[in-house]
Amino acid sequence: MDERRVLVVGYDAAELLDIACITSTLEITNLHGATPAYQVRLASPGGRPVTCATGLTLMAHETLERVTGPLDTLIVSGGLGHGKAAADRSIVAHVRRLARESRRIASVCTGTSVLAAAGLLDGRRATTHWGWASNLASRYPEVIVDPDPIFIRDGRLCTAAGVTSALDLTLSFVEEDHGAALARSVARYLVTYLQRPGNQAQMSMFTSAPPPADELVRQVVDHVTAHLDDDLSAAALAARAGVSERHLTRLFLKHLGQTPGRFIRQARVEAAAHLLATTTLPMTAVAARCGFGTAETLRQAFVARYGIPPSHYRATQSTTAT
Template structure:
């Protein structure tokens, strides 16, 4: 193999970031001298320029209908034009054709709708942008859409979540093709985190929503995130807030969509994930600092949230320069 042929499928109102995260990451990998190098091309129906959802125009390098395999990787971008693209028989037919000639097939964000329309995701578990997951699950009932993970790999088929998760997916491809060292170097050049595990939740409690509008809930949330090793039972939190446990639960469900107990567990688990990847603290110390009490309790919570034990998470996700604190 002299080069790895990668084709990114674009269309009108595709998302520019979906495309750029892929092409830039692979381009940076080439600058690191990977062998075989990636030969990346953007293909569009008719080879026409595509106007991205943000209004910028991209010139396609290939005519989708004329692209021929074998390909190393076929990647379908997402974007606000994904439903029109999924209803476009030409796009769907040629994606289906090229998938048969590709070693690896992937979609980013709502590009999963085009793979689903082609039948390539039937009977498979897949992810997409969390906002679109319910409607795509209804539109394509043969696909098991999971809105939680950053990306999912099912054999040769890979689906990534919203927008910048294309970085995570592409870095995973670089690591698979050329090793962790190269992937880490690419990530450093991109000034991005290497790398969020595929099963990490798309939405973190630290980034998913603005502070709750209800002042009492905000005060309780602030207390929880600042005192993870304290007694944070619903009864204790309610007593501190001066309300009944039932009333506090109602407020949490209304403002955060989850009970106080579930919020506490999520906060502790995400804090533990941060400590595991950024420090060399022993597992028992991480469990204690985050309020789990025992390593086994931490392990159970971690598996429930991320699908892997904390030891595996640390082994694969620890950043360089982790510190003892």
């Protein structure tokens, strides 16, 4: 193989970052000696310039209708124009055609809707930008939509979450194609701390949403996040709030969409992830600070949440390495 042919599909109102995270990462990989190198091309319907959602215009290399395989990787970008793109029979048909001639098929952000419209995700797990996940699930019930991970790989089909997750997905391709050492080198050049594991959540509860509107729920949440190593059993929290356990659960489901127990587990694991990445505390100390009885309990919860053990997370994400 002389080159790995990578085709990025753009369309009107595509997201510039979705495209640039892919193209820049692969071209930088070439500069770092990738063998075989990537040949990265942007295709659009009719070969027309891609006017991105930001108002900037990209010149396409290829006319989508005229591209033929075989391709190494086919990637559909996302953007505000994804709905029209998914409703465009010509775009969908050519994506479906090229998918048959590609070793690897991917989408970024809302580009998942184009793959779904092509029937490529039927019966498969897929992700997309968290803000569009429910819409994707309702429009394409055959797709198993998981809004949590940064990216998902199901066989040769890969879907990435919102915008800059394209960087994480592309770095994972580099690692798969050329090894971890080159992927780390490219990540350092990009001034990003390696790549986040695909199972890492798109959003943190500490940054993703405003405080709950309900005063009682807000007080309980504030107590939980400030006292992760306390007794946070349902009984203890309900007693603190002056309500029954059943009523507290109803309030959490109404205002946070999850039970108190699930919220607490998520808060503890995310706090542990932060400590693992930013401190050199022993695993037992991290477990204790975050309310896990033992390091093994932390490990089990971490694997359930992120799909990797905490030791691996620290090894790849630590900001304290010298």
